[in-house]
Amino acid sequence: TDVINAAHTAGTKVIMTAVNFDKDDIRNIISNESVKEKFFLDTKNIIETYQLDGVNIDFEGLYQADRGSKINNFMTELTAFIHSQLPGKEVSFAGPAVNWGNYWDLDGLVQSCDMVFIMGYSFWGSWSSTAGPCAPLTGFSNDITSVVTEDYGVPLSKYPEKLILGVPYYGHHWKTETGDAYSNVIEDGFISSTRCYNDVENAEIYGLQWDNISQTSWYSWQDGEQWHQSWFDDVQSLEKKYNLALANSLGGVGMWALGYD
Numbered sequence: 001t002d003v004i005n006a007a008h009t010a011g012t013k014v015i016m017t018a019v020n021f022d023k024d025d026i027r028n029i030i031s032n033e034s035v036k037e038k039f040f041l042d043t044k045n046i047i048e049t050y051q052l053d054g055v056n057i058d059f060e061g062l063y064q065a066d067r068g069s070k071i072n073n074f075m076t077e078l079t080a081f082i083h084s085q086l087p088g089k090e091v092s093f094a095g096p097a098v099n100w101g102n103y104w105d106l107d108g109l110v111q112s113c114d115m116v117f118i119m120g121y122s123f124w125g126s127w128s129s130t131a132g133p134c135a136p137l138t139g140f141s142n143d144i145t146s147v148v149t150e151d152y153g154v155p156l157s158k159y160p161e162k163l164i165l166g167v168p169y170y171g172h173h174w175k176t177e178t179g180d181a182y183s184n185v186i187e188d189g190f191i192s193s194t195r196c197y198n199d200v201e202n203a204e205i206y207g208l209q210w211d212n213i214s215q216t217s218w219y220s221w222q223d224g225e226q227w228h229q230s231w232f233d234d235v236q237s238l239e240k241k242y243n244l245a246l247a248n249s250l251g252g253v254g255m256w257a258l259g260y261d
Contacts, residue, residue, distance in 0.1 A: 013053035030074035054090035075112035110155035121168035136214030169260035171232025199232040
């Protein structure tokens, strides 16, 4: 309550997040009318009880068949309900970075609510066979530039103010075969996600390197004979992403997550 009150005193909105990463749960919530109605009412009641300013829907890992009209219709109904019951409150959605397989109707998704927070990260991760950037700005068929201008190109041309570019305040650490950029990861070589504040300090020790392909930062070091690499976003790489948001007149930027900086 103290945090909410302090935020409101400073003119800052506080948005609740409804999180579900289970595709069966999500299908039930968006398809079962009684469950959907309860979800709408529970969301309204929590916003009222804690004097919040809206809701962000963070549903991830949906069935492919649920990624188009089903989720868009759900968001349209939720937005209409919240706007009618609680005028002035906002509804947003945590949207995918890349529209894999074109299962998402991203223009319809953006139309269905007040804003879409583009989760512009995890292009590399624990599954990757090479080390690489969490959020490459350029250099690949799928990167942050293509996400904004191609995957979200249609809504970008019509209502860029409804798009929020999410950037990572985290990176990834692997054991690799060599100290070269994009080196192969050894078997079971993913160590962990990292935090920006640790990477900035470690890069000062091991030597900060800049990757011109992806426009991101990284560093490598040896532990005995074993090579390690960490890739992350710092002030230099984040500035370029913020400039992309500014150049395309996006509604703003967001971070996953505050506290990692």
